[in-house]
Amino acid sequence: MMIETTGRPFSRARHPAWVRLTHWTGAAATLALMVSGTAILLALPKLFWGETGSNSAPAWITLPLPVDLEQTGWARNLHFLAAWIFVLNGAAYLALALLRGHLRRRLLPAPAEIKPRALAGEIRDHLRLRCAAPPTGRYNALQKIAYLGVLLVLAPLILLTGLTMSPGVTAAWPELFTLFGGRQSARTIHFLSAFAMVAFLAIHIWQVLANRPVTLMRGMILGRAGNAEETR
Numbered sequence: 001m002m003i004e005t006t007g008r009p010f011s012r013a014r015h016p017a018w019v020r021l022t023h024w025t026g027a028a029a030t031l032a033l034m035v036s037g038t039a040i041l042l043a044l045p046k047l048f049w050g051e052t053g054s055n056s057a058p059a060w061i062t063l064p065l066p067v068d069l070e071q072t073g074w075a076r077n078l079h080f081l082a083a084w085i086f087v088l089n090g091a092a093y094l095a096l097a098l099l100r101g102h103l104r105r106r107l108l109p110a111p112a113e114i115k116p117r118a119l120a121g122e123i124r125d126h127l128r129l130r131c132a133a134p135p136t137g138r139y140n141a142l143q144k145i146a147y148l149g150v151l152l153v154l155a156p157l158i159l160l161t162g163l164t165m166s167p168g169v170t171a172a173w174p175e176l177f178t179l180f181g182g183r184q185s186a187r188t189i190h191f192l193s194a195f196a197m198v199a200f201l202a203i204h205i206w207q208v209l210a211n212r213p214v215t216l217m218r219g220m221i222l223g224r225a226g227n228a229e230e231t232r
Contacts (some may be wrong), residue, residue: 014219039075
């Protein structure tokens, strides 16, 4: 639905309340996961492949980080709490996005957007920092692909690898070991997936700061923007 005006500025909803609520709930949970996850990682800043791994065992990757064994207590408690908030919030967002058609209208790329030539041109423009901002309330093809990738691939992968590190979960579903090749393999994939999530968030924040940051923040906080746009 569009609003027409004659000669005076107007404001209408940019993001519905449920999008804004799940966005900021997810942001808070993600921040808690990043802080607590880093503290947990510092107890053993090494990555292994297979079932076992220890401080004295040869590592697949040794991270250049200081060892800190004093933070794991609070970090694990916060990590588990934030993880369930993240999961429940993400499930609520996905369910509402499907039921209200938000996923189809706002995040699903049109066939013309994912043609090789169109994608190649958009990637080239982004690499040259010449990408024009899409119309307010819209996403370009790369944004849509990135959001769908995080929502449907990266977040579930982080969840499943996190569950594989839990002895209680794997006692009930030992198939997770087979799926990821062992507990330490799951830990490594969990770290790499989380790192990819952090990279996505860094690009997301950079794009907000580079393209109408005041308007974009107002739209996501107050749900209003200064021009007409679709919202549901």
